[in-house]
Amino acid sequence: MKELQKNIPQEVIDYIENFAIKTPKEIRQNPHYRLKIFLTPVTANHEKSADSVLSFYRSGELPPELEESLRKVGVIDKPVHVSVEGLDLKRAGEITKAVEQAIPYKFHIGHHTRAWKHFDVRPINGASDPAATKSDMCVWSAVAGGYGYTNKWTKLLIEKMSDADVFLEITGLQPVLKS
Structure with a gap:
């Protein structure tokens, strides 16, 4: 061997x-x-x-x-069936709230959509392979019929969206300070 x-x-x-x-x-x-x-x-x-x-x-x-x-040669295959889908994944709305709470600018679902498109984290709606994601950032769930986002994705957004210039570069929109 x-x-x-x-x-x-x-x-x-x-x-x-x-x-x-x-x-x-x-x-x-x-x-x-x-x-x-x-x-x-x-x-x-x-x-x-x-x-x-x-x-x-x-x-x-x-x-x-x-x-x-x-x-x-003595190989033993022990079947293991463990469901790990959905561990610590969050929906887009939850991510949006977490990011807005952590940055000085307003952050809404439209910003989130522009961000995942910018970083090519997941395919667009209706794609032939919805599971073609960057799995460290986003995972498709056929059972839930949607995408779950990871803590790594949340941290990346908070880091990037805290900077006004980067916010503009990613979303194409001027950031608006929270009042």
Whole structure:
């Protein structure tokens, strides 16, 4: 196994590390969360093939021959079903209130909409893939039929919208001081 690990391309290692970084802290720290990757050697079919090939399989969808070889090395797959959707996520209205309370300017839902568009945090309404979000800032919930925003998104907005010039740059609107 150590010999195989030496042959893992740096791009794959980077991908896995970036995946871990992008996974919200609340999920990574959940004792039920785990990322399991089985690396299996694949025989190349022509000279110019890569030295190593990675194949990703969903649990329960392994080809029979691979499943048999994994049993021989003692791999045990324990199914874990834990719902982590919605941990510490807030609706746009909640974010808007929190930002307005923290900054010296009026901040309404229209400002929030312009901000998520500016930062490309989520797709526009009616997009073919509503789940194509920056998951560290925003998550689509099919069950709730809407988007939930993270604490990281709230902090970013508070930081950026506290500066009048940045507020104008992001929203295209002059900030208005609260009275």
